[in-house]
Amino acid sequence: ATERTSLFIFFGGTGDLAYRKLYPSMFNLYKKGTLREHFGVIGTSREKLTDQQFQENVLKSLDVAKTDKEAQKFVSHFVYEAHDVTDKAHYQVLKKRADELDKTYKLNGNRIFYLSLAPSFFGTVAGYLKTEGLTDTEGFDRVVIEKPFGRDYDSAQQLNDALSKSFEEKQIFRIDHYLGKEMIQNIEAVRFGNTIVESLWNNRYIDNIQVTLSEKLGVEERASYYDNSGALRDMVQNHIMQIVNLLAMEQPVSFTDVDIRAEKVKALRSLRVYNVAEASTNFVRGQYGAGDSQRAYRDEDNVPHDSNNDTFVAGKLLFDNYRWSGTPFYIRTGKMLADKFTRVDVVFKKPLIDIFSFPQNQNAPLEANVLTMYIEPHAGFTLRLNAKTNGQGFQTEPINLDYFVDAKDSKATPEPYERLIHDVMKGDGTNFSSWQEVSYAWRFVDQIRKVWDLQKPQFPNYTPGSMGPAAADELIQRDHRQWVYRL
Ligand code: BG6
Numbered sequence: 265a266t267e268r269t270s271l272f273i274f275f276g277g278t279g280d281l282a283y284r285k286l287y288p289s290m291f292n293l294y295k296k297g298t299l300r301e302h303f304g305v306i307g308t309s310r311e312k313l314t315d316q317q318f319q320e321n322v323l324k325s326l327d328v329a330k331t332d333k334e335a336q337k338f339v340s341h342f343v344y345e346a347h348d349v350t351d352k353a354h355y356q357v358l359k360k361r362a363d364e365l366d367k368t369y370k371l372n373g374n375r376i377f378y379l380s381l382a383p384s385f386f387g388t389v390a391g392y393l394k395t396e397g398l399t400d401t402e403g404f405d406r407v408v409i410e411k412p413f414g415r416d417y418d419s420a421q422q423l424n425d426a427l428s429k430s431f432e433e434k435q436i437f438r439i440d441h442y443l444g445k446e447m448i449q450n451i452e453a454v455r456f457g458n459t460i461v462e463s464l465w466n467n468r469y470i471d472n473i474q475v476t477l478s479e480k481l482g483v484e485e486r487a488s489y490y491d492n493s494g495a496l497r498d499m500v501q502n503h504i505m506q507i508v509n510l511l512a513m514e515q516p517v518s519f520t521d522v523d524i525r526a527e528k529v530k531a532l533r534s535l536r537v538y539n540v541a542e543a544s545t546n547f548v549r550g551q552y553g554a555g556d557s558q559r560a561y562r563d564e565d566n567v568p569h570d571s572n573n574d575t576f577v578a579g580k581l582l583f584d585n586y587r588w589s590g591t592p593f594y595i596r597t598g599k600m601l602a603d604k605f606t607r608v609d610v611v612f613k614k615p616l617i618d619i620f621s622f623p624q625n626q627n628a629p630l631e632a633n634v635l636t637m638y639i640e641p642h643a644g645f646t647l648r649l650n651a652k653t654n655g656q657g658f659q660t661e662p663i664n665l666d667y668f669v670d671a672k673d674s675k676a677t678p679e680p681y682e683r684l685i686h687d688v689m690k691g692d693g694t695n696f697s698s699w700q701e702v703s704y705a706w707r708f709v710d711q712i713r714k715v716w717d718l719q720k721p722q723f724p725n726y727t728p729g730s731m732g733p734a735a736a737d738e739l740i741q742r743d744h745r746q747w748v749y750r751l
Contacts, residue, residue: 265293265296265297265298266298267297267298267299267300267301267302268298268299268302268303268686268689268690269302269303269370269371269372269374269403270302270303270371270374270375270376270403270404270689271303271304271305271306271362271365271366271369271371271374271375271376272290272303272304272305272306272376272378273305273306273308273358273362273375273376273377273378273398274286274305274306274307274308274378274380275308275309275347275349275377275378275379275380275381275385275389276309276378276379276380276381276410277306277307277308277309277318277344277380278307278309278311278313278318278321279309279380279381281380281410282307282380283321283322283324283325284325285679285681286378286380286681286685287322287325287326288325288326288327288679289679289681289682289685290305290338290682290685291326291335291338292678292679292682293682293685293686294334294338295334298686298689299338301369301370302369302370302371302372303341303369303371304341304342304343304365304366304368304369304371305341305342305343306342306343306344306345306358306361306362306365307322307342307343307344307345308344308345308346308347308358309346309347309381310346310347310348311346312346313344313346314344315342315343315344317344318342318343318344319339319340319342322339322342323335323336323339326338326339341369343361343365345357345358345361349381349385349388349389349392350385350388352392352395352396355392355393355396355398356396358396358398359396359397359398362375362398366401371403372402372403373401373402373403373404374401374403374404375398375399375401375403375404375405375406376406376407376408376688376689377389377390377393377398377405377406377407377408378407378408379407379408379409379410380410381410383412383413383414383423386409386423386426386427387422387423387426387427387429390407390426390427390429390430390431391426391429391430393405393407393430394429394430399430404435404691405431405435406431406435406436406437406688406691407427407430407431407435407436407437408437408439408688409427409436409437409438409439410439411438411439411440411502412493412497412498412502413438413502413697413702414702414706415492415493415497416706416709416710416713417703417706417707417710420702420703420706421703424699424702424703433698433699434691434693436699437684437687437688437693437696438696438697438698438699438702439684439696439697440502440503440506440695440696440697441680441681441684442502442503442506442507442680443506443680443684443695443696443697444679444680444681444682444683444684444695445639445640445680446643446669446677446678447637447638447639447640447643448506448507448510448639449695450637450643451507451510451511451608451637452510452519452524454637454645455510455511455515456515456516461635462515464612465587466587466588466591467587467588467589467590467591468613469612469613470591470610470611470612470613471591471611471612471613471614471632471745472591472592472593472594472611472743472745473508473511473591473592473593473594473608473609473610473611474593474594474595474596474608474609474610474611474747474748474749475504475507475508475511475593475594475595475596475607475608476595476596476597476605476606476607476608476609476747476749477499477503477504477596477597477606478596478597478598478601478602478603478604478605478606478731479597479598479599479600479601479604480600480601480602480603480604481599481600481604482552482558482561482564482575482599482600482728483561483564483567483575483599485565487564487565487566487567488566490573491566491567491568491571491573492573493573494549494573494574494575494577495549495574495575495576495577495597495598495599496549496574496577496709496712496713496716497709497713499577499597500577500579500595500597500709501705501706501709502697502705503597504595504597505532505701505705505708505709506697506701507608508581508593508595509528509531509532509701510528511593511608511610512531512535512583512587512588512593513527513528513530513531514527514530514531514587515527519694520694521692521693521694524694525693525694525698525700525701528698528701529698529700529701529704531583531585532700532701532704532705533704534583534584534585534588535581535582535583535584535704535708536581536582536583536584537707537708537711538708538711538712539711540711540714540715543711543712543714543715544715544719546579546580546581546582546739547577547578547579547580547712547715547716548577548578548579548733548735548736548738548739549574549576549577549716549721550574550575550576550577550578550598550723550724550725550726550732550733550735550736551571551572551573551574551575551576551721551723551724551725551726552575552576552598552599552600552724552726552727552728553723553724553725553726553727553728554724554728555600555727555728555729556728558600558728560724561573561575561599561600561723561724562723562724572720572721572723574716574721575598575599575600576596576597576598576599576601576726576732576733576736577595577596577597577598578594578595578596578732578735578736578739578740579594579595579596579712579739580592580593580594580595580739580740580743581593581594581595581708592743594739594740594745594747596731596732596736596747598726598732600728600729601729601730601731601732602729602730602731602751604640604641605638605639605640605641605642606639606640607636607637607638607639607749608636608637608639609634609635609636609748609749610634610635610636610637611632611633611634611745611748612632612633612634612635613632614629614630614631614632615630618630620658620659620660625657625658625659626659627658627659627660628659628660630650630660631648631650631662632648633647633648633649633650634646634647634648634748635647635648636648636748638668642668642669643668643669643674643677644666644667644668644669645666645667646664646665646666646667647664647665647666648662648663648664649662649663649664649665650662650663651663683695684696730751731747731749731750731751737750
């Protein structure tokens, strides 16, 4: 791998995300040679730690023996500064350390500021980075932002305005870790690399597309965040909108961030933003009740007993454009569902005339062709076709053509964060959310939220281990369709 050169400053550097995902991902990059001699890391947070304690923590997060020489060498590039993000003077301390590391490791003034902290601090940190001179270097300055990027359009815009005072759009990398997933990136390969796929990829041949992000776990320890967010903000505004967009967009002029973003924004502009009546018929929400050995959401720690927070969403999205008019995208996601998986089902129209199913033949009606993209935990595709049943007579049956990534390859698949951190170092924004994408997504989601805030839901309305409330099935059955994946 080409070695990359940069200093990283992690705000929220002792957080769960940092230890669980960021440092292990950087270590993978280190083992592959993308990071080697010319990188340095400053961790900062309110916690008081010495460099040595921080290095020990990082080492522990790497899932290797303490004596691993390579890991020890890796963590020797890490230093720590306890830091109050609102204390201006402290940015001078950071600057001094940054300059030292820059010199020690010959970093050419390249800096990545990784903000893994409460969004209310984004503006403050970005402002001080600039006024206190941390961005005053020869090399690049990039800022990485973790979600949530606002809780509605207005708050997102405020955040963006605050960030834009110090950084230009092309310096801002908004993480959506779904965009770092192997099979999400594969959507573009399958669509734009295959004539047989792309030539059928429109409302003439596709009946509907279904996106399911199903989670088996509940809220775990994140109730205080989640109860203020809900599934609509937590999963739909970002991950699901991004997936739908990759499925809906036109072919980009070239495979570069600028051209891809242009098409994504164009698609979003034709996404129908619902009025009140449409929002209330086209979206349903759910909250899980108690199960056999599971408490109800309202009884989880740190959740108010009368919480009306959504732990499930299903909905229908419509694009008013030439390619998609009349072909809906159905989406659903929720906590405490039957299983953990992410998949996309593309349901094709049936042949207009079924010549095999006449009374004397007693053949079951032809089924629709379905292209399923398995994103996680298994990675692969299946294509359901109708074929003749082996034997006398002429019956048909659905068969699957399939491809799955084998266990060895899937073990070697880079973690989303590994890929995304690498992209930041390269300055490639393809797999990050641009401000325009974020803002269109909020405008869409805000309309649904607005309706929900007016109506009192009948919660709880689904059982743990199910695929959500009955209303989610009714939503699609009303259109004489069914979820491809059902229990
Ligand atoms: C996060 C959400 O963005 O994605 C979580 O905040 C959710 O609530 C998670 O559990 C799911 O991600 P993954 O990669 O496990 O499917």
